[in-house]
Amino acid sequence: MYKAVAFNCSPRRNGNTNLLLGKVNETLEKEGIVTETVHVGGRPVSGCRACMWCAENQVRRCVNDGDFVNAAIEKMIEADIILIGAPVYFGSLNTEAKALIDRAGYVARKNKNMFRRKVGAPVIALRRAGALPAADAIYHFFLLSEMVMTGASYWNMGFGREPGEAAGDAEGISNMVSLGENLAWLAKKLKPRG
Numbered sequence: 001m002y003k004a005v006a007f008n009c010s011p012r013r014n015g016n017t018n019l020l021l022g023k024v025n026e027t028l029e030k031e032g033i034v035t036e037t038v039h040v041g042g043r044p045v046s047g048c049r050a051c052m053w054c055a056e057n058q059v060r061r062c063v064n065d066g067d068f069v070n071a072a073i074e075k076m077i078e079a080d081i082i083l084i085g086a087p088v089y090f091g092s093l094n095t096e097a098k099a100l101i102d103r104a105g106y107v108a109r110k111n112k113n114m115f116r117r118k119v120g121a122p123v124i125a126l127r128r129a130g131a132l133p134a135a136d137a138i139y140h141f142f143l144l145s146e147m148v149m150t151g152a153s154y155w156n157m158g159f160g161r162e163p164g165e166a167a168g169d170a171e172g173i174s175n176m177v178s179l180g181e182n183l184a185w186l187a188k189k190l191k192p193r194g
């Protein structure tokens with residue numbers, strides 16, 4: 001069994017990020033992959049304290065147990081495919097997404113790069129501009145985690161302002177389908193299971 005976990009970092013639970021992630025998940029499920037969406041947007045979260053507790057203790061957790069990040073790290077450890085869905089705020093990824101990648105990424109690096117060779121993809125929702133800086137920040141988290149990535153038929157992003165509007169971005173939606181197909185293909189190639 002292959003597992004995918006999708007983090008919706010938008011505070012709008014049923015917004016465009018969730019809609020786009022849903023399209024990727026629907027495709028993954030058609031490919032036999034079990035999916036889960038974890039809504040972390042809008043929940044209080046702190047940044048990395050740079051305390052090095054994760055490096056010193058080697059328990060695959062962050063010292064800060066007061067928010068969603070440790071639970072998210074556990075979901076990432078279990079998954080074969082990690083999707084980080086983020087809305088663009090002021091030309092880049094929003095706060096919850098940044099806190100998640102900073103802390104999960106640092107814990108992973110200090111714990112034998114525990115996400116090594118998992119498959120990852122960003123999914124970005126936006127109204128007009130800033131998708132690439134947001135996607136790039138997430139790609140950098142995957143790259144420094146020694147994870148493996150694939151593209152889609154075009155950019156992993158969908159346009160919309162009000163919740164649901166991204167459904168009208170036909171090209172964005174078809175990119176999500178091709179992203180799901182490529183992620184499933186890659187995960188199965190990397191870890192063939194009898």
Ligand SMILES: Cc1cc2nc3c(=O)[nH]c(=O)nc-3n(C[C@H](O)[C@H](O)[C@H](O)COP(=O)(O)O)c2cc1C
Pocket residue numbers: 010011012014015016017018087088089090091092125126127128129130159160161162163164
């Ligand atoms: C604080 C804030 C800042 C935003 N900044 C941008 C921006 O710089 N570029 C852009 O294209 N959209 C921007 N948007 C619009 C959102 O990215 C857009 O509405 C997106 O669809 C939200 O995804 P969601 O429905 O999953 O929350 C901003 C929205 C908010 C609330």
